[in-house]
Amino acid sequence: MKACTFCQIVSGEKSSFTVLEDDVMLAFLDHRPLFPGHCLLVPKTHYGTLLDLPTTLFTPLMANTQLLARAVERGLEAHGSFVAINNRISQSVPHLHIHVVPRRRKDGLKGFFWPRRPYKNNASIIAVQQALRATIAQVQAEQTS
Secondary structure (H helix, E strand, O other): OOOOHHHHHHHOOOOOOEEEEOOOEEEEEOOOOOOOOOEEEEEOOOOOOHHHOOHHHHHHHHHHHHHHHHHHHHHOOOOEEEEEEOOOOOOOOOOOOEEEEEEOOOOOOEOOEOOOOOOOOHHHHHHHHHHHHHHHHHHHHHHHO
8 A cells, every 4th residue: 555654664665763574574663652662563464453464464463562572671671561553543554553662660651641752863763773673683592492
């Protein structure tokens, strides 16, 4: 879908700070994060919502979600993570995506009030990207050994 922002990111037409990519999924840093390290995981093929996703992609979607959650917690020294999917309502881009957000005790996130906190500069987003990529590679190596 030409007009879909996430399809444009997948195709390389729009740039992103990619942290994970495999044959069917792509994860990148949200440009309007709740906290630094807030990732979006998308299928490379356009599916509007979770309800549209073929069941054959559920396992890769959840495995990559688990990998990202582990990476944001370990690589960014977060106390936990928040994982969410919106279907239509509050879905700013109509392409299935999972939010994986690092959480810390007393971080100020309450209920569904989600103030966005942009990165200070390009160097800070690149530092987070590199930390997550390194941690993902480490976790994947541990899983295969």
